[in-house]
Amino acid sequence: MSLLEVENLRVHFHDAAPDRFAVDGVSFSMEEGDILGLVGESGTGKTVTSMCIGGLLPRWKADTQGSIRLDGTEIFDCSQKELNEILGKELTVVFQEPMTSFNPVYRIGRQIGESLYVHRKDLSQSQRNELILDAMRRAGLYEAEEISRRYPHELSGGMLQRAMIAAAIVTNPKLLIADEITTALDVTMQARIIDQLKRLNRESGMSILFISHDMHVVNRLCRQVIVMQRGRIVESGLTKEIFANPQHEYTKRLIAAIPSRYSGR
Amino acid sequence: MRQIIKKTASLIITLFIVSLLAFLAFQIIPGDPTTKILGTSASPEKVAALRTQLGLDRPVWERYIDWLVSFLKGDFGTSYNYMRPVRSLLADKLPVTVLLTVMSFAITAAAAIPLGIVLGSIRNALADHLTMILDQIIMAVPPFFFGIIACYLFGIVLKWFLPGGYVPLSASIPGCLSYLLLPALSLALPRIAMTVRMLRGSIRHELTQNYVLTAQSRGMPLRAILIRHVMRNAMIPVVTFLAVSAAEIMTGTIIIEQVFTIPGIGRLLVSSIGNRDFPVVQAIVVILAAWIMIVNFIADLLNHWMDPRMRSE
Numbered sequence: 001m002s003l004l005e006v007e008n009l010r011v012h013f014h015d016a017a018p019d020r021f022a023v024d025g026v027s028f029s030m031e032e033g034d035i036l037g038l039v040g041e042s043g044t045g046k047t048v049t050s051m052c053i054g055g056l057l058p059r060w061k062a063d064t065q066g067s068i069r070l071d072g073t074e075i076f077d078c079s080q081k082e083l084n085e086i087l088g089k090e091l092t093v094v095f096q097e098p099m100t101s102f103n104p105v106y107r108i109g110r111q112i113g114e115s116l117y118v119h120r121k122d123l124s125q126s127q128r129n130e131l132i133l134d135a136m137r138r139a140g141l142y143e144a145e146e147i148s149r150r151y152p153h154e155l156s157g158g159m160l161q162r163a164m165i166a167a168a169i170v171t172n173p174k175l176l177i178a179d180e181i182t183t184a185l186d187v188t189m190q191a192r193i194i195d196q197l198k199r200l201n202r203e204s205g206m207s208i209l210f211i212s213h214d215m216h217v218v219n220r221l222c223r224q225v226i227v228m229q230r231g232r233i234v235e236s237g238l239t240k241e242i243f244a245n246p247q248h249e250y251t252k253r254l255i256a257a258i259p260s261r262y263s264g265r
Numbered sequence: 266m267r268q269i270i271k272k273t274a275s276l277i278i279t280l281f282i283v284s285l286l287a288f289l290a291f292q293i294i295p296g297d298p299t300t301k302i303l304g305t306s307a308s309p310e311k312v313a314a315l316r317t318q319l320g321l322d323r324p325v326w327e328r329y330i331d332w333l334v335s336f337l338k339g340d341f342g343t344s345y346n347y348m349r350p351v352r353s354l355l356a357d358k359l360p361v362t363v364l365l366t367v368m369s370f371a372i373t374a375a376a377a378i379p380l381g382i383v384l385g386s387i388r389n390a391l392a393d394h395l396t397m398i399l400d401q402i403i404m405a406v407p408p409f410f411f412g413i414i415a416c417y418l419f420g421i422v423l424k425w426f427l428p429g430g431y432v433p434l435s436a437s438i439p440g441c442l443s444y445l446l447l448p449a450l451s452l453a454l455p456r457i458a459m460t461v462r463m464l465r466g467s468i469r470h471e472l473t474q475n476y477v478l479t480a481q482s483r484g485m486p487l488r489a490i491l492i493r494h495v496m497r498n499a500m501i502p503v504v505t506f507l508a509v510s511a512a513e514i515m516t517g518t519i520i521i522e523q524v525f526t527i528p529g530i531g532r533l534l535v536s537s538i539g540n541r542d543f544p545v546v547q548a549i550v551v552i553l554a555a556w557i558m559i560v561n562f563i564a565d566l567l568n569h570w571m572d573p574r575m576r577s578e
Contacts, residue, residue, distance in 0.1 A: 054482055060388070080486070088483035095482075100475040105497050105572055115483045151573040167483075 001072055003175060003207055004030040004053065009066040011048050011057070011231075022048045022062070024231035032174065035201055035208045037222030037239060039215060039254060045231040046211045050177045053209070054093050055083040071174060088115035092168035096180035098160035102152035109148025112136060112167040119171055131170055138203075139166035140196045158189035165196065172204060179211045194221050216258045219243055227251045272565065276558050280551065284336075287550040288329050291543050297321075298345040298541040319345065332547065342544030346537065351548045355530065359552070360434065361445075362522070362529035366515045368442070368449035373456045373510055378503075380457070381464025385499070386472075386491055397462070404458035408517055411451035412524035419447060429526040448525045452517045456510045463506050467499040474498075501572050508564030512557040 011023040023045040030036050038046050051057040053068055055075050068075040070091060078086070092115065095101045102111055113132045116123060123131070136144035139162045152160060161181055168176055178197065182190040194217060200206050212218050218225055219239055226236040227250065235248040246252045299307070299315045316322045320331070332342065341351035384396055420428035426447070432440035471477070472495060480490045519531035526532075530549050537545040569575050 056478065056481055084484040084486055086484065087481070088485070093482040095475060095479065097475055101479045103476040103480075103494050103498070104574060105501075106494075111479075114480065114485070118484050118489075153574050164479075167479075 002029040003032045003034070003071060004209070005067070005069045006049070006053070007067040007069075009049065009052060009064070009068065011045070011052060011062050011064050013062045014060075021231050023052070025066075026228070026231070026233055027066075028226055028233065028236065030175075030207060030209065032207055033201070033205050034224065035197070035210060035222045037218035037225040038209060038211045038228060039213060039218050039225060040228035041213055041254075044228045046213075046228055047179055049228075050093065050179050050209065050211055053177060054087060054091060056087075056093070084118075088173075089119045089171050090173055091175045091177065092171070092173045093177045093179065094161075094164045094168045094181050096183055098157055098164050098181075098184065099152070101164055102160060104152055106151075107148065108150050108152060108155065108163050109133075111152075112148065112163060112170060114167060115171045132166075135166040135170035136163070138169060138200065139163070140192060141166060158185050158192075161185060161189075161193060162196065165193070165200075169200060169204075169206065173206065175207045175209065176200075177209045177211070180213070182212065182214065182217055190217060191220075197221060213254075214258075215243075215254050227254065268569075269566075272562060276562060279558060280555055281333075283554040284333070284547065284551050285329065287547055288332065288543075289325070291541070291546065292325055296541045298543065301540045301542075302345060332544075336548075336551075341548040344537075344542055344545050346540045346542045346545070351544050354533065354545065355548060355552075358528060358530045358533050361527060362515070362518050362531060364434070364441075365445050365449055365452075365518050365522075365527065365529060366511070368445055369452040369456075369514045369517075370507075370511050372449055372453040373460060373514070374507060376453070377457045377460035377464065381461045381503075382468065382491070382496070384461060384465040385468025386487070400458045400462055404455050404462070406455060408451045408455060409520050409524050411454055412448060412521050415447045415451055416524065431525070431527050444525075445527070448518075448521045448527060451524075452514050452521050456514060460503065460506060460510065464499065464503050467502055468495060471495045471499045497571055501568055504567045504571070505564050508560045511560040515556050516553060 006029065007027050009023050009026045010021050012021050016022065026045070026049060028036075038049065040046055048057065048062075052064055053070065053075065055078060057064065064076065066076075070086065073082075073086065075083070075086075102108070109129070109132055112135060113128050116128045116131060120128065120131075132148060133144040136148065141147050141159065141162050147155065147159065147163070155163065161184075164181070165178075182193055185193065197208055197210070198221060201208055208221075210218065210222055222239050224237065225239045225242055227234050227242070227248065229250045235242060235246070235251045242251060243255065246255055298319065298321070299312045303311055303315060313322075320328060335342065339352075341355070343350055344354055347354060384393065387393060416428040419425045426444060430444070432444050434441040468491075476494060477490055480494050481487075485493070518527075518529055519534055521527075522529045522531035523535065530552070533545060534549045536542075537549070
């Protein structure tokens with residue numbers, strides 16, 4: 001059994017035209033320990049797909065069809081209560097905007113420990129603190145104690161993004177969804193975050209669904225890749241092969257969009 | 266800490282300017298306290314003698330400095346009209362107004378915060394629409410109108426209380442509190458409507474923020490997200506607004522005390538302006554200004570405590 005199986009996923013927003021599907025028949029699967037890239041320009045349905053996997057798309061906003069099974073559990077059949085049991089524990093999400101994804105009025109440490117607060121009420125405060133600091137170091141925040149006492153506005157974008165990763169791995173979930181997490185960062189910071197994700201995958205076997213529009217970043221991180229355009233999958237397979245020999249016109253354009261110093265031409 | 270000292274200093278300077286303006290205003294408006302004391306047919310000699318006795322023949326700036334020096338010493342002067350020290354007059358009347366203000370503010374906060382939370386988090390369009398229409402109506406009606414309606418309905422029709430039959434605090438504490446309940450409520454109603462609207466909007470705005478999605482993605486139920494994440498952010502603008510409300514309620518007592526014939530400083534102020542009773546007016550104006558500044562100061566402190574972004578500026 002695969003860790004994640006998405007079958008014929010269709011999403012229609014209530015305010016869109018009747019025949020316009022944000023996600024239009026997407027199917028893919030992920031094995032445990034995989035790093036899967038999901039690429040495409042903005043507006044191709046990558047984020048909507050990830051929101052569906054987390055059950056985070058409100059029902060009053062959109063209709064969904066198809067099936068999403070995480071570790072055998074059908075997400076679309078879950079009640080909100082059952083979903084809340086999975087979110088933050090089995091599956092966590094890191095969003096694109098690190099600056100606004102944190103609550104501005106609380107300290108970083110407390111917010112990194114949020115999943116523990118929700119799912120590990122059995123732990124004492126000091127046990128939770130240990131796990132928080134450990135997660136921060138694993139995410140590359142080595143001055144963990146000092147940083148945990150700061151407020152979001154006192155940290156840089158790169159540090160906040162690593163803090164978000166720390167918050168997402170503090171419960172050691174099976175699957176981490178990283179939605180455009182390197183987009184707002186400079187190239188050096190991108191490289192460091194990618195290395196951090198690779199290490200997390202290697203050391204704790206965490207599966208990562210990596211969403212990006214940047215073929216270069218995906219090429220460095222993911223063994224397999226799915227290319228999406230207008231809500232549909234246009235190409236998928238091993239990243240290496242697709243990079244070397246793209247079949248679809250859209251994939252070729254995405255690869256061509258990388259500045260030449262990356263593609264080695 | 267440095268900000269607190271800076272704020273306190275600016276508070277004192279503002280109070281000083283307010284007192285000067287109030288003093289000057291009385292030099293500009295026509296009318297003379299001697300007319301009220303001696304009547305319009307008094308001989309010019311008698312008027313001149315009284316003016317000398319009250320010190321009104323001296324230059325304005327000299328009188329202001331005199332007033333300021335004795336004010337700082339705690340001597341607010343003597344009322345021309347009652348021939349009593351202003352201090353003892355205020356000692357009688359201020360507690361009533363303060364009690365009325367505190368009651369009204371407590372009602373505002375106790376009603377508006379829970380209502381705002383409920384209306385901010387429900388997603389029923391019809392219920393929301395209807396309550397907002399009602400809210401708009403209550404917001405638009407001035408307190409004195411509620412007061413008049415309350416006097417008529419509960420006083421004259423239902424005979425639950427005797428309009429104008431104020432019970433002094435010294436006579437009966439429950440009697441005084443129950444008499445003040447209706448005026449406090451009249452003052453509170455429009456403020457409740459405004460605060461509810463503001464808190465509702467603030468919560469709705471916060472619920473669209475990304476940190477709410479983050480909390481959802483940790484498996485936190487909506488209720489817990491409201492309490493643990495949204496409330497503190499949503500309350501930041503509301504705290505400032507509540508401070509404005511506390512100030513407006515105190516100044517609102519000036520009118521509502523007339524409607525319910527409550528012997529507070531509001532009634533005293535109105536009659537003292539009519540009588541050109543400078544020392545009383547001057548003292549009340551400074552008290553009202555000080556109150557407005559103090560509640561704003563408290564709101565600033567609360568905001569600093571609630572929002573770390575304000576501390577690092």
